[in-house]
Amino acid sequence: MKQRALWSVLLAAVLALAGCGSAGGSTTTDSGAGGKLVVWDWKSSDANAANFLAKAKTDFAKKHPGVTVELVAQPFDQYYTLLGSAIQAGKGPDVMLFNGGGQLRDRIGSLVALDQYIGPDKARLAGWDAFSKDGKIYAAPVTLQGHPIYYNKSMYEKAGLNPDKPATTWNDFLANCAAISQATGKKCLAMGNKEGIGIQFFMSSFGPGILTTQEYADWIAGKRDWQSPHVKKIFQLWKDAGDAGLNTDGANSTPMFMDMFGLFQGGKSSHVLGLMSDVGAWKDFNEFLTPQKVGVMLSPVITPGAVPVLGYDGGIGYGVAKWTKDPALAADLVRSLSCAEALKAYSTDAGAVAADTTIDTSNGGPALAVIVSEIKSGKPALHVALSAKTQDLMGRLSQGLLSGSVTVDEAVTQLAASDKAA
Amino acid sequence: MTVERSRSSLRSAPYGRSDEPAAVTPASGRAASPRRWPRYARSERLAPYVLVLPAILVIALLRLWPLLLGVNFSFTGDAERDGRPVGFDNYATLAYDDLFQSALRNVGLLVLILPVAVAFPGLLATFIYLKVPGHRFFRSVYFFPAVLSPVIVGAIFNLVLAFDGPLNAMLGIAGIPAVDWLGDPHAAIFTVVGVHIWATFGMALVVFLAGFATLDGSTQDAARVDGASIPQIIWHVFIPGLSRTIQFVFVTTMIGMLTSMFGLLYVMTSGGPEGSTYLPEYYIWIQQGQMNRPALASAASTVLFLIMLTVGLLQVSLLGRAGRDD
Numbered sequence: 001m002k003q004r005a006l007w008s009v010l011l012a013a014v015l016a017l018a019g020c021g022s023a024g025g026s027t028t029t030d031s032g033a034g035g036k037l038v039v040w041d042w043k044s045s046d047a048n049a050a051n052f053l054a055k056a057k058t059d060f061a062k063k064h065p066g067v068t069v070e071l072v073a074q075p076f077d078q079y080y081t082l083l084g085s086a087i088q089a090g091k092g093p094d095v096m097l098f099n100g101g102g103q104l105r106d107r108i109g110s111l112v113a114l115d116q117y118i119g120p121d122k123a124r125l126a127g128w129d130a131f132s133k134d135g136k137i138y139a140a141p142v143t144l145q146g147h148p149i150y151y152n153k154s155m156y157e158k159a160g161l162n163p164d165k166p167a168t169t170w171n172d173f174l175a176n177c178a179a180i181s182q183a184t185g186k187k188c189l190a191m192g193n194k195e196g197i198g199i200q201f202f203m204s205s206f207g208p209g210i211l212t213t214q215e216y217a218d219w220i221a222g223k224r225d226w227q228s229p230h231v232k233k234i235f236q237l238w239k240d241a242g243d244a245g246l247n248t249d250g251a252n253s254t255p256m257f258m259d260m261f262g263l264f265q266g267g268k269s270s271h272v273l274g275l276m277s278d279v280g281a282w283k284d285f286n287e288f289l290t291p292q293k294v295g296v297m298l299s300p301v302i303t304p305g306a307v308p309v310l311g312y313d314g315g316i317g318y319g320v321a322k323w324t325k326d327p328a329l330a331a332d333l334v335r336s337l338s339c340a341e342a343l344k345a346y347s348t349d350a351g352a353v354a355a356d357t358t359i360d361t362s363n364g365g366p367a368l369a370v371i372v373s374e375i376k377s378g379k380p381a382l383h384v385a386l387s388a389k390t391q392d393l394m395g396r397l398s399q400g401l402l403s404g405s406v407t408v409d410e411a412v413t414q415l416a417a418s419d420k421a422a
Numbered sequence: 423m424t425v426e427r428s429r430s431s432l433r434s435a436p437y438g439r440s441d442e443p444a445a446v447t448p449a450s451g452r453a454a455s456p457r458r459w460p461r462y463a464r465s466e467r468l469a470p471y472v473l474v475l476p477a478i479l480v481i482a483l484l485r486l487w488p489l490l491l492g493v494n495f496s497f498t499g500d501a502e503r504d505g506r507p508v509g510f511d512n513y514a515t516l517a518y519d520d521l522f523q524s525a526l527r528n529v530g531l532l533v534l535i536l537p538v539a540v541a542f543p544g545l546l547a548t549f550i551y552l553k554v555p556g557h558r559f560f561r562s563v564y565f566f567p568a569v570l571s572p573v574i575v576g577a578i579f580n581l582v583l584a585f586d587g588p589l590n591a592m593l594g595i596a597g598i599p600a601v602d603w604l605g606d607p608h609a610a611i612f613t614v615v616g617v618h619i620w621a622t623f624g625m626a627l628v629v630f631l632a633g634f635a636t637l638d639g640s641t642q643d644a645a646r647v648d649g650a651s652i653p654q655i656i657w658h659v660f661i662p663g664l665s666r667t668i669q670f671v672f673v674t675t676m677i678g679m680l681t682s683m684f685g686l687l688y689v690m691t692s693g694g695p696e697g698s699t700y701l702p703e704y705y706i707w708i709q710q711g712q713m714n715r716p717a718l719a720s721a722a723s724t725v726l727f728l729i730m731l732t733v734g735l736l737q738v739s740l741l742g743r744a745g746r747d748d
Contacts, residue, residue, distance in 0.1 A: 081711025088716055106714050109501065194605070195692055250585025252695045253605030389713060396521075399695040403607055406696075 036068045037333055039318070040083065041097030045073035052346035060336035069333060083107075094324040095333055098139050100130025100314035102388035111138045112320040117331035125338060125355040127314030129220075129380045139319035140338045141355035142346065143277040146312025147204040147381060148371055150285055153293040155270040159183040166297035170209075173300045177246060180270045190269035191247035192260030193402065196395015198251065200383035201273040202238050204311040207382040209299030210234055213307055220380050226416035230303055235401060235408045237302070242402040252399045256280075265289065276353045277315050282367040283351025291365030298374065310374035311381035314355065390418045489727070496721035501714070512721035522722065525700040528611055529729060532679045532701075535615055539675050540668065543623040547630030548656055561631070568624030572685025575621045580604070580690055583613060607698040610691055614699050617690070618683050625678075626671045633667030634660075669741040673734055680730055702726040 043049040057069050072093065074082050080103055086092030087110045098104040104111075113136040121140060122128070131139035153163035159179040167173035177188035191198050211219065211230050218224070225231065241247055248254065248263050261280040264272035265288035275281045285294045299308040318337045320330040336342065343354035347361065353371060361372050383391065394415055400406030499508040516522045546564060550557045567575065582589050583603040590600035603613045637660070645659050661668070684703045691699045693708070702722055710719035 078711070080714075081707065084711045084714055084716070087714075103712075106501075109504075194694065196694060250602050250605050253585055253602050392708075392713070396694065396697045399605075399607070403605075403695065405607060 035066055036070060037095060037324075037330060038070045038072060038093040039095040039097075039333070040072050040074055040079075040086075040093040041318070042074055042076040042079050043097065043316075044071040046350070048349040048351075049346065051349050052342050055342040055345050056333075056337045056339065059339045059342060060333050063332055063336070064329065067329065090323055092321055092323070094321055094330045095318050095337075096321060097316055097318055098131070099316055100127065100139075100141070100145065101384035102386060102391055104131055104139060104317075104319065105133045106388050108133050108136075108138050110322050112322055112324070112327045112331070113138060114140065114320060114331055114334065117328065118335060121335060121338065124340070124358060126357050126375065127312070127317075127355045130314035130384050131317050131319070139314075139317035140334045141314035141317040142338050142343065143315035143352040144312050144355055144375070145278075145315030145381075146276040146310050146353075146371070146378065147201050147273055148276065148296045148310060148374070149205050149271055149299065150264065150274045150282075150367070151271045151295040151297060152264070152267065152269075152289060153295045154289070155180050155184055155186065155267075156295070163293075163295060166295060167300045169300050170302045174244075174246075177270065184270070186267065187248045187269045188246040188271055189241060189248070190260050190263035190272040191242075191251040192254035192256035192263075193251045193395075193399060194253055194255040195257070196392070196398060197256050198260070198273075199238060199394055199398030200391060201256075202241075202398075203234055203383045204381040205273045206237065206299045206302065207234055208311055208379070209302040209306050209308040210237070211382075212303065212305060216379060216382070219382060220385050222385070224385075224416075224419055226412040226419065232408055232412055233303070235398075235411055238398060239401045239408060247402075252402055261285075276312060276371055278350055278352050281351055282364060282371065286365050286367065291367065294365065294367040296367045296370040310371065310378035312353075312375065312378045313380045313384050315352070317355075386419065390415060393418045492720045493724050495717055496724050498717045500717045504717075508717075512718050513725075515718060516721055516725060521697050521700055522702070522705055524697050525702045525705045526729075528699065528701055529680065531611060532615065533676070533733060536672065536676055536679070539615075539619050539623070539679065540626065540671050542619060543626035544630055544664075544668070544671070546623075547627050547634060548660060550627075550631065551634045552652070564627050565624035567621045570621065572621065572682070573689055575617060576686050576689025579617045604691055605695050607696045610695055611699045614683070614686055614690055615679070618679065618686055621686070622675075622678055622682070626675060629671055629674075630664070630667060633664045637663050665741070669738065672737050672741060676733060676737065677730065680726070702729070 044053055053071060060067070060069060083092065083096060087107065092110075098107075115137050118137065118140055125141055127141040127144045128137055130145075131137055131141060151166060156163040156166075156176070159176070159182070161176055161179060167176050180186065181188065193199065208216065210233050215228070215230055242251065248260075248269055254260060254263075257279065261272065261274070261284060263269050264274075265285060267289075272280075274285070282294060282296070298310060301308060318334045320327055320334060324330045338355060340356050340359065343356040344359050346352055347354040347359055348363070351364075353361070353368070353375075357372075357375060361368055383394075386394070397406055397411040397414060401408065401411060496512055497507055497509060498504070499506050499511065543564075546560070550561050554560075581587055584590075585600060585602050585605065589603070593600060601609060604610055641659050641663065642655060645655050650658065680701070681703060683701055684707065687693060687699055687701060687704050693700045693704050702725065706719045706722045706726070709715045709722065
């Protein structure tokens with residue numbers, strides 16, 4: 001009896017250690033039964049996306065009347081975990097929503113390159129960079145996402161500063177913040193770094209004022225010298241802002257979504273590193289501070305010779321899964337999801353800057369007008385160029401920089417190693 | 423076998439029906455004929471296995487098979503190497519990954535904190551057993567946190583422990599400087615473990631109370647007559663008498679800490695700050711979903727399983743030896 005038990009354990013062990021089969025699952029099974037396309041996103045349950053999706057479906061129905069489009073909404077917190085499981089089972093949706101950048105680029109093995117389908121849209125839409133890798137495009141952008149710096153004009157007025165002329169150098173910026181703190185008792189920057197995303201916003205908002213034009217272009221192209229003085233300066237400034245008390249209290253335990261924005265909206269800080277679309281953007285702030293009092297600025301010039309621009313890129317976009325039965329059909333749905341009427345509905349309802357730059361945005365208030373005027377000269381956001389793994393590491397190191405357990409040199413060394421391995 | 427024996431004893435014992443004729447034939451023709459015995463015996467022999475089969479199938483299909491699959495997958499690769507055997511590469515990655523090492527250190531910390539997590543409900547159960555004033559009220563109130571879902575508990579304590587929240591405000595009134603409970607990398611893990619103990623000690627308390635109910639009151643009375651103080655009674659009467667209960671609570675609390683803290687971690691700290699509250703469970707979740715590395719996650723799961731197995735077996739043997747007076 002004991003011998004038999006021993007043999008069966010041995011057999012089980014041998015089978016287990018065989019290392020056959022794959023944890024990632026195969027990608028050969030097909031889905032998308034004829035006449036139906038399944039779309040996954042985290043927007044279809046939002047009331048303010050209803051119009052957008054309806055218009056997209058109408059546009060698609062004109063081209064392919066017999067095909068049903070099924071929208072499945074997933075909770076955003078678990079979206080990539082669920083998508084990961086679907087990808088591994090090879091039985092996922094036909095069309096999927098993605099954030100631009102690392103999350104999409106990590107999964108291009110499961111996506112269809114769309115270059116041959118989206119030709120006509122290339123000129124009309126902006127923000128393709130966040131959805132491309134190695135020269136191929138994997139999703140069509142719906143919104144643009146960027147990182148302007150918002151400020152509270154009422155606080156500027158209270159401190160006796162000109163609300164229409166924000167600082168253009170770092171020293172002026174510090175001086176303004178000091179004046180406002182003196183007059184109102186409020187901190188300079190609302191900061192929520194619990195999820196580790198605060199550093200991403202900091203890099204993309206202030207980075208354009210620190211890196212030279214050449215360094216910026218190199219960074220986006222993939223040639224990142226983490227030990228260079230200007231890159232180190234980004235992290236040094238991040239640390240200094242924390243040490244000097246520019247940030248709101250308890251930055252490492254304040255979640256960015258939505259507490260950080262809540263602090264700015266509640267008038268607890270004079271500035272916030274915000275977004276361009278959806279949440280934490282001009283629409284939310286307009287509601288709380290009134291459109292007239294929401295100011296937008298680019299980074300002040302921190303390195304002499306730097307040319308601050310708006311760092312922005314594709315925000316969210318839909319891609320086509322590799323296992324879909326008819327890639328051309330799915331690509332047409334993707335094109336309908338970024339058609340002009342759909343995007344116009346989305347931009348007004350959800351407070352987003354649509355990827356279609358020809359859409360009229362005049363009723364979004366002065367803040368939106370400033371943002372839109374900067375799109376033409378804008379460049380891809382710095383943090384979007386990094387892999388998800390490096391962003392995750394950067395988040396943890398940023399918390400260490402604020403709490404003092406990591407030095408800037410240690411941080412950039414670790415990041416350089418992670419970036420190289422990616 | 424037992425069935426046959428009892429059957430034969432039924433035959434030999436007199437039924438005591440004196441009014442019936444001597445030739446008492448057992449009912450329905452299942453007579454003493456030896457040829458019929460083996461068939462009946464065989465179905466009797468198979469009956470236990472058939473009855474246990476559903477439970478065995480459930481365990482085998484839903485526990486053992488996925489376990490083997492997971493170990494199997496841990497020897498394959500991710501991304502470009504998806505589906506290809508890669509030997510011990512994933513385990514090597516884990517060995518050099520700072521984050522996983524931090525998670526393992528936290529596991530060690532949990533093992534060290536375990537006696538506190540067991541002593542706390544044990545002490546409260548003792549006081550309830552000794553009928554302190556208000557013991558009936560405490561008995562019901564102490565169980566209440568255990569019925570809350572971890573997400574609710576996490577959300578509540580997020581608010582209470584916020585840097586500008588009520589706890590720091592109270593400390594401020596007492597003149598103690600505010601502590602960033604969830605943002606200080608040295609404090610965060612203890613904070614989360616503390617909240618976990620608050621949320622789950624009710625279960626252990628109930629088990630202890632059940633253990634107390636099995637205690638023989640006479641030993642306690644004898645000790646009191648001999649003039650023992652409360653701490654002496656606890657140490658010399660209660661703890662030896664409750665050794666099996668303590669053993670059980672140790673093992674279940676350990677399992678709970680290692681595998682049920684995910685909800686709190688996710689809601690309260692997201693593994694931060696600086697990865698200081700990472701546990702293997704959270705690591706597995708992040709690697710599988712966000713980082714898209716399921717084979718690495720399988721390797722981490724296997725390591726977690728081996729840790730739990732080792733710690734569990736060690737505990738049982740250590741505590742079994744310590745409480746050996748059964």
